[in-house]
Amino acid sequence: MMNTIRIFAPLAWRNLWRNPRRTLITLIVVSVGLWSVLAFNSFLNAWTQASKDTTLQLLLGQGQIHAAGYMDDPGVETLMPPPSDGLLKALGDKRISAWASRLVVPSVVQSEYKTLPVMIVGVDPKAERRVSSIPGKVVEGRYLNGPGDDGVVIGKHLAERLKTGLGRRVILMSQGADGLLAEQSFDVVGLYDVDQQTEDYYVFTGRAAGQKFLRLKDEIAEIVFTIPNDQDLAPVIRALKDAAPDMDVRSWKQLSPFLAATNSFMSGFIYIWLSVVFTLMAIGIVNTQLMAVFERTHEFGLLQALGMKPRLVLIMVTMESTLLIGLGVLIGMAMAAASIWATGDGIDLSGFARGLELVQGGQVLYPKFDAGSFVLFSLVIWILGIVVALWPARRASRCSPVEAMRMAT
Amino acid sequence: MTDAIVSCRGVSKIFGSGELAVHALREVDLDILSGDFATLAGPSGSGKTTLLNMIGALDTPSSGHVVIDGQDLGSLSKAQLSDLRLNKVGFVFQAYNLIPVLSARENIEFVLELHGLERDERRQRATDILREVGLEGMEDRRPAQLSGGQQQRVAVARALVSRPRIVLADEPTANLDSKTTEELVRLMYRLNREMGTTFVIGTHDPRVMEHSKRHIELLDGRIASDERTG
Numbered sequence: 001m002m003n004t005i006r007i008f009a010p011l012a013w014r015n016l017w018r019n020p021r022r023t024l025i026t027l028i029v030v031s032v033g034l035w036s037v038l039a040f041n042s043f044l045n046a047w048t049q050a051s052k053d054t055t056l057q058l059l060l061g062q063g064q065i066h067a068a069g070y071m072d073d074p075g076v077e078t079l080m081p082p083p084s085d086g087l088l089k090a091l092g093d094k095r096i097s098a099w100a101s102r103l104v105v106p107s108v109v110q111s112e113y114k115t116l117p118v119m120i121v122g123v124d125p126k127a128e129r130r131v132s133s134i135p136g137k138v139v140e141g142r143y144l145n146g147p148g149d150d151g152v153v154i155g156k157h158l159a160e161r162l163k164t165g166l167g168r169r170v171i172l173m174s175q176g177a178d179g180l181l182a183e184q185s186f187d188v189v190g191l192y193d194v195d196q197q198t199e200d201y202y203v204f205t206g207r208a209a210g211q212k213f214l215r216l217k218d219e220i221a222e223i224v225f226t227i228p229n230d231q232d233l234a235p236v237i238r239a240l241k242d243a244a245p246d247m248d249v250r251s252w253k254q255l256s257p258f259l260a261a262t263n264s265f266m267s268g269f270i271y272i273w274l275s276v277v278f279t280l281m282a283i284g285i286v287n288t289q290l291m292a293v294f295e296r297t298h299e300f301g302l303l304q305a306l307g308m309k310p311r312l313v314l315i316m317v318t319m320e321s322t323l324l325i326g327l328g329v330l331i332g333m334a335m336a337a338a339s340i341w342a343t344g345d346g347i348d349l350s351g352f353a354r355g356l357e358l359v360q361g362g363q364v365l366y367p368k369f370d371a372g373s374f375v376l377f378s379l380v381i382w383i384l385g386i387v388v389a390l391w392p393a394r395r396a397s398r399c400s401p402v403e404a405m406r407m408a409t
Numbered sequence: 410m411t412d413a414i415v416s417c418r419g420v421s422k423i424f425g426s427g428e429l430a431v432h433a434l435r436e437v438d439l440d441i442l443s444g445d446f447a448t449l450a451g452p453s454g455s456g457k458t459t460l461l462n463m464i465g466a467l468d469t470p471s472s473g474h475v476v477i478d479g480q481d482l483g484s485l486s487k488a489q490l491s492d493l494r495l496n497k498v499g500f501v502f503q504a505y506n507l508i509p510v511l512s513a514r515e516n517i518e519f520v521l522e523l524h525g526l527e528r529d530e531r532r533q534r535a536t537d538i539l540r541e542v543g544l545e546g547m548e549d550r551r552p553a554q555l556s557g558g559q560q561q562r563v564a565v566a567r568a569l570v571s572r573p574r575i576v577l578a579d580e581p582t583a584n585l586d587s588k589t590t591e592e593l594v595r596l597m598y599r600l601n602r603e604m605g606t607t608f609v610i611g612t613h614d615p616r617v618m619e620h621s622k623r624h625i626e627l628l629d630g631r632i633a634s635d636e637r638t639g
């Protein structure tokens with residue numbers, strides 16, 4: 001077999017350049033097809049990553065700890081004490097980059113014009129800044145100063161709906177720890193701008209101020225934590241569960257099954273694209289190769305008349321397509337690497353994202369070079385291309401020498 | 410027993426079937442002997458090409474037997490026929506004999522590669538045979554850079570290089586002018602004398618027949634005459 005390759009490789013190579021136009025067409029079909037798969041894959045990954053990050057950075061974190069029962073019925077009855085020493089130690093894990101505790105309870109906000117249901121979130125601003133992007137998204141006024149700050153920071157859209165604004169007062173109402181209604185007016189000290197859904201739903205105040213309002217002592221509703229490295233997620237969750245066995249420790253995947261599903265759907269989408277590209281490519285390859293084989297019918301007849309076995313003709317023609325498609329694959333890989341490298345500084349989608357409020361992606365995408373999928377997709381295209389080209393090659397090997405020789409004269 | 414390289418017994422070839430059936434060969438009996446320099450003549454459609462294809466194991470008969478060097482074609486598979494051609498037969502066709510992307514030398518080496526010869530030996534034999542047919546200095550030209558006569562010489566060189574038992578040529582001079590025809594025929598004749606290679610040449614051309622030592626005439630798929638002159 002090695003011998004056969006050595007004999008036919010130069011011949012196959014020269015045959016490629018007999019019809020440069022057709023060779024060029026096949027090269028373009030294969031390289032552009034592969035380029036689109038590779039570039040699209042890295043773009044898609046960057047997109048998924050960015051939109052996941054954006055969502056997780058908002059409030060979710062990579063995971064949260066609650067008292068058992070809180071998730072089913074969030075409220076003053078299902079709170080928990082501040083972290084115990086054991087849990088604090090577990091939260092000090094190097095793999096956890098930051099954590100913060102919050103008081104989160106359902107509430108109602110009221111302005112002169114309207115009453116709307118919201119979640120009141122009591123935060124420690126210093127810790128909160130390290131786990132959430134919202135403190136950085138304050139567009140009017142200021143964020144909270146400390147746990148005792150009794151101003152509120154509300155979403156821009158909520159402010160519009162309430163027809164209120166900076167410097168005005170809103171009334172928050174909720175069930176207090178004693179079971180009685182708690183009601184208090186708060187100064188609006190800041191407005192934040194993220195997506196509408198979040199803006200409408202979350203109202204922030206100092207954690208101690210919130211506890212005071214609800215007549216609580218030091219109870220909290222949740223501990224949110226961030227884990228920069230995806231691979232650490234599962235082991236850290238496990239360690240936290242061990243440290244706080246009677247609490248409800250969840251990763252973002254359990255907290256937001258929809259986001260997790262979107263994430264895996266997006267990565268599955270590349271296979272749809274791969275099959276579209278491959279189908280188009282297959283049509284192109286089969287057509288050009290069939291034409292090439294047909295034009296050379298006489299030559300294949302001659303080769304067989306000279307004593308070349310049909311099997312060898314098949315191998316020779318397959319080697320031609322192996323070289324041709326392989327060359328196209330290399331060009332496609334180079335093109336994809338170049339475009340990933342060119343966009344490595346980030347693709348800024350902020351203008352685009354603003355135009356489409358629906359777009360939940362991060363505003364800057366960072367396409368990354370992922371050697372594993374790069375090689376995998378290239379190999380898949382190469383091998384499938386060769387397999388498809390076997391059909392024209394079979395036609396070539398079936399040329400009858402007599403028929404082929406008759407055709408020429 | 411004769412020293413027949415090829416023997417045909419009751420060979421018939423029918424193309425198509427029913428109304429459209431063409432009897433290209435009818436009950437042909439023929440022995441090609443070692444050292445023959447035979448011409449196969451006859452009007453167009455008389456079956457020359459068909460018969461040469463049988464003798465060269467390119468095709469198999471509809472009925473009757475073709476035996477090449479002791480092997481009956483009827484019993485062989487496609488791959489076995491390939492091997493038989495590779496080892497025992499050399500071909501020179503009317504035109505388009507050469508692989509266009511290969512140089513004269515490479516066209517010849519290609520056949521030796523199929524035989525599994527080593528590189529140095531291939532080189533040597535290709536160079537020698539090209540000198541033999543008078544193409545010294547043109548080894549690296551591609552077919553398109555050679556004249557029709559030179560291309561046919563390469564084809565003859567290729568047919569001979571693996572030292573086959575028999576060389577079959579189907580109208581090898583059809584596209585050549587008379588001077589080139591003369592040269593090519595002299596070449597084949599010389600090779601027949603000097604190397605003892607057996608030639609069977611299908612032709613209309615009187616200049617080719619002049620040199621023949623055996624003249625076979627076909628008519629309507631039958632052998633009309635078979636005369637030795639040399």
Ligand SMILES: Nc1ncnc2c1ncn2[C@@H]1O[C@H](COP(=O)(O)OP(=O)(O)OP(=O)(O)O)[C@@H](O)[C@H]1O
Pocket residue numbers: 406424425431432433451452453454455456457458459460
């Ligand atoms: N593959 C085929 N299918 C159908 N008919 C064929 C085929 N090959 C040959 N024939 C017919 O068989 C007969 C003999 O053909 P052949 O080519 O052997 O003649 P020839 O003597 O070589 O003629 P020419 O001098 O024109 O080359 C002709 O009638 C031809 O049309």
Ligand SMILES: [Mg+2]
Pocket residue numbers: 457458459579
């Ligand atoms: Mg003929």
